[in-house]
Amino acid sequence: MKRQINEGEKVKLLSKYRQEDGFNHCFVDNEKIENEKDIQFDHIEPYAKVEETSLDNIAPVCKKHNLAKKDMTLSEYRDKLGMEKFFERFESEGKQAKLNDVLTLKFKNDFGFPAQYDFDSKQMKITVKYYQDKNKIHPPEIQTNQVYQCPITKMNYYYALIPTQNILNDGIENADLELQPRPLNYEHLWDLYRHLRVNPQLQPSICRVVGNEGCALVFDGQHKAAAKIWAGANLIEAKVYINPDKVWLMRANLIAHDKLKQLRFYSSILADKMAQLYGVNWQRYVETAARKSEKGFCNFIKYAENKSDEKPDKQIEAFLMNSILKSDGNKFSQFVAPENKSGKQYAISWDSMKKYYFRYFLVKPPLEVEIDSKEDYRNQEIANNIRLLDILSNQILEDKWNPSENNEIHKKAERIFRPGAIMSWLPMLRDVIYNKLDLINPEEAHQILFRNIPEDKWGLIEKFVGRMFSHQIWSERDTNIDVTFGNKNKEYTKDLFGKKGFTTQWILGINTT
Numbered sequence: 001m002k003r004q005i006n007e008g009e010k011v012k013l014l015s016k017y018r019q020e021d022g023f024n025h026c027f028v029d030n031e032k033i034e035n036e037k038d039i040q041f042d043h044i045e046p047y048a049k050v051e052e053t054s055l056d057n058i059a060p061v062c063k064k065h066n067l068a069k070k071d072m073t074l075s076e077y078r079d080k081l082g083m084e085k086f087f088e089r090f091e092s093e094g095k096q097a098k099l100n101d102v103l104t105l106k107f108k109n110d111f112g113f114p115a116q117y118d119f120d121s122k123q124m125k126i127t128v129k130y131y132q133d134k135n136k137i138h139p140p141e142i143q144t145n146q147v148y149q150c151p152i153t154k155m156n157y158y159y160a161l162i163p164t165q166n167i168l169n170d171g172i173e174n175a176d177l178e179l180q181p182r183p184l185n186y187e188h189l190w191d192l193y194r195h196l197r198v199n200p201q202l203q204p205s206i207c208r209v210v211g212n213e214g215c216a217l218v219f220d221g222q223h224k225a226a227a228k229i230w231a232g233a234n235l236i237e238a239k240v241y242i243n244p245d246k247v248w249l250m251r252a253n254l255i256a257h258d259k260l261k262q263l264r265f266y267s268s269i270l271a272d273k274m275a276q277l278y279g280v281n282w283q284r285y286v287e288t289a290a291r292k293s294e295k296g297f298c299n300f301i302k303y304a305e306n307k308s309d310e311k312p313d314k315q316i317e318a319f320l321m322n323s324i325l326k327s328d329g330n331k332f333s334q335f336v337a338p339e340n341k342s343g344k345q346y347a348i349s350w351d352s353m354k355k356y357y358f359r360y361f362l363v364k365p366p367l368e369v370e371i372d373s374k375e376d377y378r379n380q381e382i383a384n385n386i387r388l389l390d391i392l393s394n395q396i397l398e399d400k401w402n403p404s405e406n407n408e409i410h411k412k413a414e415r416i417f418r419p420g421a422i423m424s425w426l427p428m429l430r431d432v433i434y435n436k437l438d439l440i441n442p443e444e445a446h447q448i449l450f451r452n453i454p455e456d457k458w459g460l461i462e463k464f465v466g467r468m469f470s471h472q473i474w475s476e477r478d479t480n481i482d483v484t485f486g487n488k489n490k491e492y493t494k495d496l497f498g499k500k501g502f503t504t505q506w507i508l509g510i511n512t513t
């Protein structure tokens with residue numbers, strides 16, 4: 001229920017909030033409200049938080065913002081605009097925000113203060129000194145906590161209320177294993193922020209501490225911590241592991257996110273982690289096996305290490321996709337969205353690359369062929385994929401994909417990358433390459449790029465890709481085409497391709513009449 005204020009109270013509020021320039025300013029953005037008629041009043045904090053209706057919870061707001069904020073209170077709306085601005089800044093710089101960026105926003109350089117840990121394993125107690133500055137000048141705040149041991153992993157942990165300035169995100173860039181590489185997501189952060197301002201936090205953020213001194217590193221529950229920090233919390237509720245096995249935590253975290261899908265990892269990040277895990281697992285495998293293969297690696301993970309839920313084949317696949325899409329020279333990658341849902345500036349999502357592209361151009365792991373033997377063409381396959389994507393990028397995307405202009409050239413590129421289209425032309429492209437490589441055994445189609453491809457053949461491939469996208473179906477004005485390509489229905493597209501004369505035979509220039 002909204003509190004009504006009378007004329008006398010209004011006068012009181014106007015004088016209370018009048019600033020030095022003699023004007024009242026809008027609570028939301030602190031802009032001067034020149035005309036007193038445009039001043040309105042509303043609640044600062046949600047009722048559930050303050051539980052009082054005194055004038056202290058009421059502030060002036062400009063007409064425009066009061067209308068725009070809908071059912072939010074003034075502080076909520078102000079913080080929403082602030083959060084939007086924060087994320088927009090990162091997006092415009094092509095970066096992604098993480099917990100440390102929220103800490104920077106709130107504390108400038110004053111965070112990441114060290115803490116000292118004294119773990120008494122006999123008493124199962126840990127005494128922590130939380131320093132209040134980087135140079136340990138001020139006396140620390142001291143807490144002693146009960147330590148517990150996980151019966152399965154034997155890892156030690158405790159629960160604590162950690163001063164906000166003593167935490168950091170657990171994601172050292174370019175570290176061999178990055179435990180928390182996930183960026184913050186605006187919608188998720190905003191929802192949690194609103195929720196946690198008036199509700200208790202049921203699950204703590206999960207941290208680890210390494211050695212005897214350092215910050216508590218948050219590796220799970222990053223959004224909860226960020227939402228609390230945004231709302232001005234001085235303490236973060238945390239479950240803290242003491243010197244845990246990093247690989248084990250990463251596995252547990254990865255499996256939990258992959259299986260439970262609490263908040264889906266961005267696909268490319270999941271692939272990153274999988275690929276990192278592959279590296280660690282691979283090291284262990286190499287030490288044991290004489291004859292090495294992808295198949296042997298999978299068996300090693302499944303049986304020798306007894307970790308069947310780790311999906312070793314997915315680790316290899318992620319490693320291969322990463323090697324291709326994240327290679328320095330890959331010009332196609334800039335058009336691939338890292339999330340599963342595609343943003344406007346991207347032509348295709350990471351998920352769609354996996355579903356529609358790699359299924360035709362990457363031999364599905366695990367292979368039985370001995371690694372680095374004469375029959376192993378994985379490295380060539382990676383290089384060939386980079387080259388093929390480069391050709392595609394060059395002919396249909398670079399200097400053409402331009403969503404802000406949305407001109408005819410862009411529309412053509414967009415049509416080519418509609419889901420219904422890509423799922424149909426990618427297998428055709430595979431068939432064209434099969435033909436140009438003069439292959440005759442149909443089995444070879446399933447490992448189309450798993451081979452050496454001579455330079456003159458690349459010339460041919462390039463030429464026929466050009467022909468493929470010169471067909472009028474990509475530029476013809478016919479809304480029926482866009483409607484059909486909007487459907488993820490291969491049969492509809494095939495029908496349409498046939499009707500318009502866009503067939504593999506046409507691309508190859510084979511006369512079928």
Ligand SMILES: [Zn+2]
Nearest residue numbers: 026028062065
């Ligand atoms: Zn305003």
